[in-house]
Amino acid sequence: MAYESEVRKRISSVELIKKITKVMKLISASKIQKIKKIFETYKEYHENVYIAIQKIVANNNNNQSSLYTNEIPKEDEKNIWILISSDMGFCGYYNNSLLKIFQKNFNRDKDIVFVLGKKAASHLKRNDYQIFNEYVDFHENITLDFIRSIVGNIIFCLKEKNFNCVKIIYSEFISQSKTEEKFEQIIPIKKNNQYLFDKKNLEFSPTIIYEPEFSVMIESLIFQYLVANLFYCLTVSKLSEFTIRRNTMENATDNANEIIENLKILANKIRQEKITREITEIISGQDN
Numbered sequence: 651m652a653y654e655s656e657v658r659k660r661i662s663s664v665e666l667i668k669k670i671t672k673v674m675k676l677i678s679a680s681k682i683q684k685i686k687k688i689f690e691t692y693k694e695y696h697e698n699v700y701i702a703i704q705k706i707v708a709n710n711n712n713n714q715s716s717l718y719t720n721e722i723p724k725e726d727e728k729n730i731w732i733l734i735s736s737d738m739g740f741c742g743y744y745n746n747s748l749l750k751i752f753q754k755n756f757n758r759d760k761d762i763v764f765v766l767g768k769k770a771a772s773h774l775k776r777n778d779y780q781i782f783n784e785y786v787d788f789h790e791n792i793t794l795d796f797i798r799s800i801v802g803n804i805i806f807c808l809k810e811k812n813f814n815c816v817k818i819i820y821s822e823f824i825s826q827s828k829t830e831e832k833f834e835q836i837i838p839i840k841k842n843n844q845y846l847f848d849k850k851n852l853e854f855s856p857t858i859i860y861e862p863e864f865s866v867m868i869e870s871l872i873f874q875y876l877v878a879n880l881f882y883c884l885t886v887s888k889l890s891e892f893t894i895r896r897n898t899m900e901n902a903t904d905n906a907n908e909i910i911e912n913l914k915i916l917a918n919k920i921r922q923e924k925i926t927r928e929i930t931e932i933i934s935g936q937d938n
Contacts, residue, residue, distance in 0.1 A: 654924070657917040661910055668906035671899045674740065678896035685790050685892060689823075689885040699878040703871060704842045710864055718872050719839050722814050728760050730782075730807055730837075732800075732818040732880065734887045735767030737787055741895040744821060745769045747831045751819050755833070762807065764800065766884065782807070790888050794881065801876045808837065816876070820883040821890035827897065829890040836879050837872075 707719055733752050735745045749770060756763065762782040765771045771784045783803055788796060807813045816837035822830050 654917055654920045657913055657920060661913045661917065664906050664909050664913065668903055668910070671902040671906060675896050675899035675903060678892045678899060681790055682889065682892045682896065685792075685885060685888045688792065689882075689889055692881055692885060696878045696882040699875055703839060703868075703875050704844075706864070706867060706871070707839050707841050708843060718808075718837050718868050719841075720814075721838060727815045728813045729757065729762075729815045729817050730804055730813050731756060731761055731763040732804075732816065732820075732836075732883075733763055733765050733767075733770050734818070734820040734884060735765070735770030736891045737768040738895075739769065740898060741891050744829075744891055744894045745773070748819050748821060749773055751831055751833050755817075762813070764804065766800075790892075792881070792884055792888065794877070797877050797881045797884070798873075801873060801880060804876060805873065814838070818879070818883055820887040821894075823886050823889040823893060826893060829894060832883075836876065839868075839875075 710719075731752065733748065735748055745767075752763075752770075756779075758779070763774070763779065765774060765781050765784045766786075766788075768786040771781060771786055774781055783800070785796075785800065804816060808816070814837075815835060817833070817835050819831070819833050822832045824830055
């Protein structure tokens with residue numbers, strides 16, 4: 651059986667780890683509040699940009715074409731992937747779940763990937779994936795200038811390198827105890843019939859005339875559309891990351907408390923056995 655001093659040392663070690671996990675939990679909780687304010691401020695703008703684009707695309711009566719709206723057959727897709735992960739660890743399953751989705755769908759022969767976050771970048775390099783662009787160590791410092799620089803590179807690839815699809819993998823915040831991995835296509839823009847004009851309730855049949863023409867209008871709006879989407883996905887991913895990290899650290903702190911209690915019981919047991927043994931030896935000596 652272990653000596654009491656060894657058990658006491660282990661208790662001290664676990665208590666030190668508990669202090670670290672408790673501090674990390676508090677830091678994550680404060681960052682959640684910071685990123686939540688950014689997310690809630692920007693969410694309405696993202697929704698309005700999406701609705702504006704969808705109204706233009708859904709009511710394209712003459713089926714005018716655009717690089718950003720034409721449907722692409724699966725076999726002809728050349729994808730630009732945006733993979734959002736974390737820069738730091740201690741966030742449980744967060745990165746592994748996103749990487750599994752990416753590895754399942756990524757075509758090494760045709761596709762390229764923009765990686766946001768050190769953890770995914772390190773994993774892909776270890777597994778010999780070619781990363782077109784990587785953005786690391788930005789943590790929760792998400793700015794519009796940072797997003798615009800990424801979107802500028804994406805649009806360059808669409809126009810100059812003949813890529814025709816943009817897909818994004820990120821984690822969406824659902825609640826304080828739940829997040830969900832998302833895999834979405836951003837380009838080509840998928841038509842949502844929810845935004846068609848309701849002709850039944852109109853006295854006339856509307857004909858949409860675009861000035862300038864449809865493709866030029868989409869071209870002028872696509873930059874803001876991608877900025878709004880990427881900003882939203884990145885902020886909601888960070889919100890998910892900090893939520894998972896806080897929950898992970900909370901669980902680690904609870905586990906540390908349980909281990910400490912069990913070790914204290916063991917230390918007391920060892921001490922009682924030592925006292926009992928010494929008393930027995932004294933009594934045995936007196937009998938002799």
